Amino acid sequence: MNSNANGTSRGPKEFHFLWTNWFNSIFPNDPIKTAIHEFTHCVQLNILIKKAQVELANGDKDQFDKLFEDKFVNKYPQWFWEAICDYEAGIVNSMSVKYGMRKHLSLKDLNKSNQIYNVGYTIIEYIVEKWGKDKLPILITSYVDINAVLGVSESDFEKGWADFVDEKY
């Protein structure tokens, strides 16, 4: 991982380890899938850091780390941060998806819920099937601006995703 990423390790990473440790204690996990999931976090972080370095080119390194970390923790959606990693790793099964969808959680709910590990794969799957995989890097650099990148409101996106899952799982 890029050494500049060190300053960012507290916020999202902490959430990640908290929930994945909980998750792994209940469900047996596949070490290859876990490694791909982790690697995808690194890829996301490096894309975001590269973009931020262009935007914040004038600050010194300590200042950059702080500005980037603040923006990342406050603006990058936790649901997407985890969902894309499960998608790339192929972490999904229909029983868990059905269980995770029961409460009809919104994307905002999923920022704070471990159910993201049950349903996250299907959110990215929906994006890829409807809009194409090329949208994923654009979503990353836009801090997941669904409206601007996919041309739908967040609530229409949530409805479309729920219908997609109903049909497929």
Ligand SMILES: [Zn+2]
């Ligand atoms: Zn994760």
